[in-house]
Amino acid sequence: xxxxxxxxxxxxxxLDLAQLKADxxxxxxxxxxxxxxxxxxxxxxxxRAEHVDDTRDEIASLVVVISSLLSAPISSKSRHxxxxxxxxxxxxxxxxxxQLELRIGAHFCCLSLLVEELxxxxxxxxGALACFVVFCTSQHTPT
Numbered sequence: 255x256x257x258x259x260x261x262x263x264x265x266x267x268x269l270d271l272a273q274l275k276a277d278x279x280x281x282x283x284x285x286x287x288x289x290x291x292x293x294x295x296x297x298x299x300x301x302r303a304e305h306v307d308d309t310r311d312e313i314a315s316l317v318v319v320i321s322s323l324l325s326a327p328i329s330s331k332s333r334h335x336x337x338x339x340x341x342x343x344x345x346x347x348x349x350x351x352x353q354l355e356l357r358i359g360a361h362f363c364c365l366s367l368l369v370e371e372l373x374x375x376x377x378x379x380x381g382a383l384a385c386f387v388v389f390c391t392s393q394h395t396p397t
Contacts, residue, residue: 274320278313285309285368288377300375309368316361323354 286306302308329347333340 271324275317278317281365282309282313285372288372301371305368305371305375309365312361312364312368316358316365319354319357319361323351323358326351326354 286309326347329344331340334344335341
């Protein structure tokens with residue numbers, strides 16, 4: 255692995271993290287600031303008072319789990335393949351990674367349910383869809 259390619263991958267990862275942060279903030283603002291009609295009065299009667307707080311908490315929890323996943327120690331060294339203690343460590347780390355990935359999926363499911371709450375409160379389906387289209391269309395395949 256060359257130093258240049260390592261820095262290129264690092265920069266790409268930082269750009270992806272910045273994009274994820276921007277997308278999550280867009281989702282939060284969509285939940286917080288959606289225009290609910292001519293005078294915005296419908297929001298207070300149709301949406302739970304805790305909806306925006308729940309959205310913020312869900313996004314914050316998602317970021318914590320993603321941070322935990324990304325800051326996990328490296329487990330791709332030779333000792334993880336060729337020593338018994340390394341193999342046990344690798345198995346533990348793989349299990350922890352799988353659990354974190356499940357939690358990430360659960361947080362996205364909760365965000366999806368929060369979007370459904372917006373729709374039930376009167377947000378048009380195309381507006382609710384926009385909450386996630388911005389996220390999905392900004393993602394790319396790794397290079």
